[in-house]
Every structure is written in C-alpha cells, then in structure tokens.
Amino acid sequence: MARYEIFVTYKQGIFDPPGATAERALANLGYDEIESVKIGKYIRVEVADGPNERARVAEMCDKLLANPVIEEYRIVDAEGAVSAR
C-alpha cells in the first residue's frame, strides 16, 4: 500500500473565493498582520501497490480531485518525491 499527499490550489491569477473570505474575516477579527490567505485542498490517498501507481494518481487528479481548468496540483509520495501539474 502506498500513500500520496495531494495539494490542490488555484492557478496563479484565478480568484480564490474561500481565501478572500477568510482574509476579510481575519482582518475583521483584528488580525491586521494578515497579508494574504489562500485556501486549497489537502488530499491524502492510500492506494494498493501496482504498476503506474503515481501516473494513475495524477490521472485521478485530472479526472476528479482537481479541476484542471482553474486548479493546479502537486503530488508528494511517502519518500517526498514531488510531481506537479
């Protein structure tokens, strides 16, 4: 069994509504030091060992876990090896 961590974030230049909302809310709570807040998804998947494991995890991101039109993602395996798109 292998574990992967996936970080899904909005692409550069794409508006991040939850981030903007949190930014305003934190400023309203008195946290004047806030300069920016970006909110994405932190996904942990466990998959059975198999061929093309990592490529298949990337495919899952393209098909379901991320929206490739507005989001990008980074996949990190248990050894820390990174692939991104």
Next chain:
Amino acid sequence: MARYEIFVTYKQGIFDPPGATAERALANLGYDEIESVKIGKYIRVEVADGPNERARVAEMCDKLLANPVIEEYRIVDAEGAVSAR
C-alpha cells in the same frame, strides 16, 4: 513578511464526507486500487512580521480557519518547523 502552511484535517474517528464521496467516485471510475481518500484544507497565509506571530496564526486556526470540535491542524513555517493541535 512570513509564510505559514496550515493543514486542516478531520480528527481521527470523525466522518469525512468529501473524502468518502471521492473514494466512491474513484472506485466507480475504475480505480480499484483506492483504499482510502481523506480530504482536508491546505491553507497558505502570509503575515507581517511581529511578536507572537506563530501563536497568533494558531489562534486564527482556532477561531476561524479550523473547527476545533471536529478538525485538527498542523502549522508549518517556511523553515519547516511544525506545530500541531
């Protein structure tokens, strides 16, 4: 200016609806190797330098960015130092 990464995840034993949904959807798409999917939040904040910076970021998590009843969080600074709750 300092950057922090925050990972918000459901506490052990708390049901993770988006994760369960993705798990089923991936199985339906033919990814039989999927054993589990957990979906949390990946937050990046930038704050102006100041006293108690990290403690204030933890406070932001307790007050707004995470729900301490059902979620836990891990804060990682630019040097990789981790604090969790």
